[in-house]
């Protein structure tokens with residue numbers, strides 16, 4: 001083999017420079033932190049982080065992949081945040097759930113994480129300032145919306161401040177051989193995303209709801225004949241072996257998560273923002289033809305892109321709905337403000353849930 005020493009010597013020189021530069025960068029962030037603390041400014045600034053990630057990926061000519069570069073920068077910014085203030089993040093626990101993984105992907109390993117038992121508890125913890133931010137799954141590319149999570153916005157004034165997409169891959173985790181499995185536990189969403197695999201390989205087992213994928217692995221570790229559908233992190237965390245990997249029905253099984261907080265995010269600009277709304281029509285309005293069109297026309301006639309619309313029972317009375325809407329743009333854009341003002345003429349309520357980097 002050729003002599004690797006000259007290459008390694010050069011790498012050592014570069015590493016010394018990298019470490020110096022990272023610490024120099026962190027020292028600047030610490031100064032920013034001091035300035036923010038003196039005026040009570042936001043420590044986590046989603047729009048600035050989006051801008052930093054966009055800049056560094058556009059500067060890079062490879063060979064590093066953009067996702068890898070972004071992951072490195074998330075960790076650097078996580079360390080910067082930790083110098084500014086120890087940030088507290090709530091997620092749907094227990095440890096090792098997909099939400100936990102998503103939280104770590106977004107905020108890195110230098111902040112503090114708190115496992116909560118329900119979406120309502122996450123919202124309450126942020127509202128009561130027990131934590132700074134919460135992270136909640138909002139929709140999955142195979143299974144659709146996480147309705148319990150969307151419903152929380154009806155009675156909350158918290159804002160969506162950021163979003164992230166994470167690929168979700170599931171494993172069958174159990175101490176048993178396949179033919180000894182009687183029950184498979186998981187969160188309903190995870191079972192739904194693996195329905196075909198389960199039907200094919202375990203047609204006669206009982207599918208049982210668990211409060212989270214990680215809780216399902218705990219059950220599988222204790223109960224004879226039980227298996228869990230969960231991620232690899234949970235198998236390692238609870239020491240239960242993986243019997244099969246990648247059992248989700250569709251490859252590229254992505255979940256979209258929201259970061260929720262008390263203060264809204266500023267605009268990134270350049271068409272790189274999104275805005276989410278919750279719209280309640282007049283009672284009975286949904287029964288009149290043209291009402292739905294009127295609701296979205298103020299957006300479409302201003303060229304505001306509508307990427308998602310979902311109806312949910314309003315719980316005011318039977319067959320009455322509210323609509324969850326995702327649009328392009330930021331609340332500070334004049335067209336968005338005008339569109340919302342116009343929508344309010346036709347709708348009982350148009351609630352702004354937040355504007356955040358795309």
Ligand SMILES: O=C(O)C(=O)C[C@]1(C(=O)O)C=C[C@@H](O)C=C1
Nearest residue numbers: 029032043044045048049077080
């Ligand atoms: O620019 C800021 O406001 C910072 O605090 C610095 C910094 C960074 O490291 O680049 C860190 C945390 C924020 O979420 C955004 C950016």
